[in-house]
Every structure is written in C-alpha cells, then in structure tokens.
Amino acid sequence: xxxxxxxxxxxxxxxxxxxxxxxxxxxxxxxxxxxxxxxxxxxxxxxxxxxxxxxxxxxxxxxxxxxxxxxxxxxxxxxxxxxxxxxxxxxxxxxxxxxxxxxxxxxxxxxxxxxxxxxxxxxxxxxxxxxxxxxxxxxxxxxxxxxxxxx
Amino acid sequence: xxxxxxxxxxxxxxxxxxxxxxxxxxxxxxxxxxxxxxxxxxxxxxxxxxxxxxxxxxxxxxxxxxxxxxxxxxxxxxxxxxxxxxxxxxxxxxxxxxxxxxxxxxxxxxxxxxxxxxxxxxxxxxxxxxxxxxxxxxxxxxxxxxxxxxx
Amino acid sequence: xxxxxxxxxxxxxxxxxxxxxxxxxxxxxxxxxxxxxxxxxxxxxxxxxxxxxxxxxxxxxxxxxxxxxxxxxxxxxxxxxxxxxxxxxxxxxxxxxxxxxxxxxxxxxxxxxxxxxxxxxxxxxxxxxxxxxxxxxxxxxxxxxxxxxxx
Amino acid sequence: xxxxxxxxxxxxxxxxxxxxxxxxxxxxxxxxxxxxxxxxxxxxxxxxxxxxxxxxxxxxxxxxxxxxxxxxxxxxxxxxxxxxxxxxxxxxxxxxxxxxxxxxxxxxxxxxxxxxxxxxxxxxxxxxxxxxxxxxxxxxxxxxxxxxxxx
Numbered sequence: 001x002x003x004x005x006x007x008x009x010x011x012x013x014x015x016x017x018x019x020x021x022x023x024x025x026x027x028x029x030x031x032x033x034x035x036x037x038x039x040x041x042x043x044x045x046x047x048x049x050x051x052x053x054x055x056x057x058x059x060x061x062x063x064x065x066x067x068x069x070x071x072x073x074x075x076x077x078x079x080x081x082x083x084x085x086x087x088x089x090x091x092x093x094x095x096x097x098x099x100x101x102x103x104x105x106x107x108x109x110x111x112x113x114x115x116x117x118x119x120x121x122x123x124x125x126x127x128x129x130x131x132x133x134x135x136x137x138x139x140x141x142x143x144x145x146x147x148x149x150x151x
Numbered sequence: 152x153x154x155x156x157x158x159x160x161x162x163x164x165x166x167x168x169x170x171x172x173x174x175x176x177x178x179x180x181x182x183x184x185x186x187x188x189x190x191x192x193x194x195x196x197x198x199x200x201x202x203x204x205x206x207x208x209x210x211x212x213x214x215x216x217x218x219x220x221x222x223x224x225x226x227x228x229x230x231x232x233x234x235x236x237x238x239x240x241x242x243x244x245x246x247x248x249x250x251x252x253x254x255x256x257x258x259x260x261x262x263x264x265x266x267x268x269x270x271x272x273x274x275x276x277x278x279x280x281x282x283x284x285x286x287x288x289x290x291x292x293x294x295x296x297x298x299x300x301x302x
Numbered sequence: 303x304x305x306x307x308x309x310x311x312x313x314x315x316x317x318x319x320x321x322x323x324x325x326x327x328x329x330x331x332x333x334x335x336x337x338x339x340x341x342x343x344x345x346x347x348x349x350x351x352x353x354x355x356x357x358x359x360x361x362x363x364x365x366x367x368x369x370x371x372x373x374x375x376x377x378x379x380x381x382x383x384x385x386x387x388x389x390x391x392x393x394x395x396x397x398x399x400x401x402x403x404x405x406x407x408x409x410x411x412x413x414x415x416x417x418x419x420x421x422x423x424x425x426x427x428x429x430x431x432x433x434x435x436x437x438x439x440x441x442x443x444x445x446x447x448x449x450x451x452x453x
Numbered sequence: 454x455x456x457x458x459x460x461x462x463x464x465x466x467x468x469x470x471x472x473x474x475x476x477x478x479x480x481x482x483x484x485x486x487x488x489x490x491x492x493x494x495x496x497x498x499x500x501x502x503x504x505x506x507x508x509x510x511x512x513x514x515x516x517x518x519x520x521x522x523x524x525x526x527x528x529x530x531x532x533x534x535x536x537x538x539x540x541x542x543x544x545x546x547x548x549x550x551x552x553x554x555x556x557x558x559x560x561x562x563x564x565x566x567x568x569x570x571x572x573x574x575x576x577x578x579x580x581x582x583x584x585x586x587x588x589x590x591x592x593x594x595x596x597x598x599x600x601x602x603x604x
Binding site for chain 1: 171
C-alpha cells in the first residue's frame with residue numbers, strides 16, 4: 001500500500017467516524033504531508049453571538065485544530081515504512097494536541113469556510129503546525145499555531 | 152438596576168440564545184466579575200477521536216473561550232455606571248476574542264466538565280483572562296489564556 | 303513632514319537610545335508599515351547553553367518583540383494626520399506588548415540573524431503581528447505572534 | 454548522589470556558565486521539581502523604552518524561559534535512576550524550548566524581579582510549565598506558559 005492510499009483511507013474514516021466533526025459539518029478535503037485542508041458550510045447552529053451572526057470562536061478553533069491534526073498525521077505516516085493497518089493505527093493513536101493558539105483577525109462571516117494547515121516543525125516526537133481560516137471570498141478570518149505530540 | 156441583575160439577565164439570555172453553546176450543552180453557572188463558570192455534560196457527539204472516546208479539542212477550546220468571555224463581559228459591565236439595556240448591549244457588542252490559547256494537559260474524559268475563568272488583566276480596551284477545565288472528579292484537563300477586546 | 307521621515311527619525315532614536323537593544327546589538331534595518339526588520343550579529347554573550355553554542359531563547363523572543371513593535375509603531379504613525387513630534391511621541395507612548403508567543407523551530411545558530419515582522423490585524427486599539435527569525439543562510443529559526451496595545 | 458545534589462550542581466554550573474543569564478544578572482535561587490525560581494536586580498541596561506524606564510519585553514521573556522527550563526530540567530532529573538554525570542548531561546542536553554508565551558500584565562518596574570515556574574504537564578517527551586514574574590513589592594508583572602522537549 002502506498003502512503004497516498006493510507007491518506008485516502010484516513011480521510012474517509014475521519015470524515016464519517018468523528019462525531020464532533022460531523023456535528024459541525026467539517027469535511028477533510030486534502031490530506032497530505034505538505035498541506036491539509038478542511039471545509040465546512042455556514043450553519044446557523046455554529047453561531048456564537050446571535051445578534052451578530054458570526055461563527056463561535058470555538059468553531060474556528062476546532063477547524064484549525066482538525067486541519068493541524070491532519071497534516072501532523074500525514075507527517076507521522078510519511079515517516080512509516082510499514083504501512084500495515086496495525087502500524088498506522090498504532091502511530092496515529094499517539095497523535096494528540098499539546099497546545100493550540102488561535103488569533104482571530106476578522107468576524108467569522110461567510111457561506112463556506114476553508115481551514116488549511118502546513119507543518120513548520122517536524123520531528124519524531126513533536127510537530128508544530130500553522131493554520132489559516134478563510135471564507136469563500138478569500139477573507140482571512142483567523143490564524144492558528146499548534147503543537148502536537150506525534151511519537 | 153444592580154450589576155448582579157444584569158449578570159443574571161445576561162446569563163439567561165446567553166444560555167437560551169446562543170446557538171453553538173446550546174448545541175454543545177454549555178450552561179453558564181456563574182457570571183461575576185471575580186469568576187465565571189461553565190458546565191456541560193458528556194455527550195457522544197462531543198467526541199473527537201472515536202477510538203478513544205475523548206472530547207474534541209475544539210470543545211475544550213470553545214468552553215474555555217465562553218468562560219473567558221463571560222468573565223470579561225462581567226468586567227465590562229462592572230465599569231458601567233449606566234446600566235440601561237441600551238448601554239449594556241452597546242458595551243457587550245464591543246466584546247470579541249483577539250486570541251485564545253489552550254494547553255491540553257490530560258485526555259478529556261469525564262461525565263461532567265467545569266470551565267472556570269478569572270481576569271488577570273483588566274483595562275478599558277483589553278482584558279486578559281485565564282481559564283481551566285476540570286472534570287467532575289477534579290481532574291485538570293486543560294488550561295487556557297485569552298485576550299479580549301472590551302472597549 | 304512625511305511618514306517616511308518619522309520612520310527614519312524613530313529608527314535612529316531607537317537604534318541609539320534603547321539600552322537593551324544596544325546591549326544585544328539589535329539594529330532596526332527596516333521601519334515601514336508593510337514590514338519591519340531587525341538584524342544582529344552572533345556574539346558569545348548571547349549564548350544560552352554553553353555546551354551547544356546556540357542563542358538563548360530570550361534573545362530570540364526579544365528580537366521578535368522588537369520587530370513586531372516596530373511594525374506596529376509604523377501602523378500607528380501611518381494613521382496619524384498630524385505628524386508633529388508631540389503627537390508622534392504621544393501616540394508611540396501608547397504602544398505596549400500585550401502578549402508574545404515564540405515557536406522555536408531550529409537551534410539558534412548563525413553569524414547574523416534577521417527578524418522580520420508584518421501586521422496581520424490592524425486596528426485603532428490593538429494590532430497583531432507575525433514575526434520570523436532567520437539566520438544569514440536563510441535557515442528559519444523561529445516564528446512569533448504578538449498582540450500590541452496601540453491606542 | 455542524591456537528586457538534590459544534582460540540582461545544586463546544576464544551579465552552580467548554570468549560574469556561572471551561561472553567558473546570557475550572566476549578562477542579564479539572572480540567578481537561579483531555587484531548582485526543584487516542584488518549583489524553580491530566578492531572581493535579578495534592576496539594571497539600566499535592561500531598559501526597553503528609555504522614556505518609561507521599564508524592562509524590555511525580551512528580558513521578561515528570557516527570565517520566564519529560564520525559570521520554566523529549570524523546573525523542566527528538575528523533572529527530567531527526578532525521573533532518572535542513574536545520576537552519573539554522563540547520564541545527567543545526556544538527559545539535560547535533550548531539553549529545549551518548543552514554544553513560549555508571555556502575557557504582559559503590568560509595566561516592568563521594580564528594584565528586584567522574581568520569576569517562578571511550576572510544571573503543569575510532565576511526560577517522558579514533553580513538559581509544559583507555567584511561570585510568573587513579580588517585583589519585590591509582589592506586583593504581578595507577567596504570566597508565561599512554555600512547552601519543552603524533555604526526552
């Protein structure tokens with residue numbers, strides 16, 4: 001099996017099997033070691049402040065954390081020689097968020113939101129990622145930085 | 152009207168009128184200038200990783216952001232002399248999260264979760280808060296720090 | 303007087319009149335609203351760990367804070383219509399760091415170090431900046447994010 | 454050799470052998486796994502802004518990073534059974550700062566400054582610490598949070 005196939009399988013599994021991501025409508029649309037991408041549509045249930053109709057800050061943080069986690073996962077898998085399901089599962093289980101920082105730049109308004117992530121530090125124990133959230137017009141809503149345990 | 156009454160009214164309004172908080176089951180249980188508290192019960196839909204049955208990191212971030220926002224709001228209101236609904240609403244509208252940092256200490260397991268927040272820097276323009284998330288056993292799950300625009 | 307002249311004057315003043323920056327050998331080499339740049343040479347006194355001969359983490363943080371502060375200052379000044387020394391001084395006095403985050407990517411080795419900063423959120427009260435530290439070979443040593451009070 | 458003896462030796466070594474800490478006048482005054490403490494006196498060379506006579510933000514960040522690093526080091530050593538100089542040195546060499554966040558609460562004024570640190574997450578690979586900076590009057594100047602690679 002190739003790495004790309006593993007990425008594809010994990011995308012399907014995570015898109016269909018992670019309750020909170022489904023609740024929020026998050027879809028992984030890119031799962032690679034260079035970049036991860038998450039997309040989700042506006043839904044009224046994602047509103048934080050009802051008088052302003054903007055995304056709850058927690059939705060933004062959740063989307064950035066998922067995007068960062070996906071690109072960190074891809075970096076773990078890319079370092080594996082054995083791509084058996086057991087090895088992949090065991091490696092992915094070690095993935096956890098150590099810290100996550102979100103910088104809110106603009107109110108979260110839009111019809112569709114796109115979170116992207118890249119790895120800025122990759123190691124056998126810890127990975128650091130940077131994320132961005134834009135809406136469908138390309139307006140930049142938030143920046144994120146996260147540190148993940150990966151080994 | 153007294154400040155306490157305003158806090159009580161905002162608690163009721165925010166508990167019943169903020170869609171994302173209702174979706175996640177967040178309840179404001181303390182709204183004061185010294186401290187804010189949010190409580191929520193475990194629900195399967197809050198799961199991040201289905202193989203581990205732990206809270207999604209975004210749920211933790213959302214709870215910490217709400218707790219910090221409540222104590223920051225209480226600090227805005229405490230500085231108001233005029234407590235008319237118009238003044239309160241106008242003041243609260245200025246509240247927005249500038250940045251939020253979450254440090255994940257332990258897996259988010261438990262039956263009930265309690266997020267608390269205190270203000271560590273209070274000003275006319277910016278407030279900084281510190282938050283903690285514990286479960287019903289008192290296990291410390293996460294720390295948070297947030298900066299809010301308040302004026 | 304033009305904005306560029308004010309930037310030039312502040313560069314000279316800050317390069318010659320800020321004790322800690324002089325102690326560390328920091329030089330402002332670009333002071334503009336699009337971008338700020340700080341340069342400094344390796345000196346043994348900047349060593350953190352003597353067995354490894356790498357920059358102390360505090361040196362990196364200080365350089366990033368200065369670069370972010372300069373670009374934030376340029377954004378304050380760019381919004382001024384009155385560029386009299388009194389107005390500029392009064393405006394600059396409001397500038398202070400609210401929070402600063404540094405992500406260390408690689409050991410701080412090199413002969414010369416270059417810190418750059420851009421503004422990612424600009425407002426009348428708060429500015430948010432992103433910074434990077436590279437060495438003379440272009441190796442990326444650190445990322446930074448900072449929030450400044452500007453009004 | 455006991456752990457306490459190792460802590461004492463490292464205190465002496467770090468207080469006399471780390472150039473940047475000496476330049477700034479930092480002294481480790483407590484080196485334990487429960488808590489670390491750093492003290493330093495006001496010196497004009499630590500001034501950031503000459504018109505305000507307050508500590509440069511980089512000095513605060515450096516003091517917090519040192520305090521966090523010391524308590525993280527104590528936690529590494531506390532987990533060692535073999536306390537031979539080679540093992541201690543090898544273990545301490547793995548210590549490096551992954552990220553450091555500083556929240557500036559008040560202007561850095563005072564005659565003496567005290568930075569303290571505690572560990573909030575301790576593991577075999579990563580440790581997270583929280584730090585505070587006070588002056589001699591007990592005024593709280595800054596908060597910090599840092600993540601360290603420890604294994």
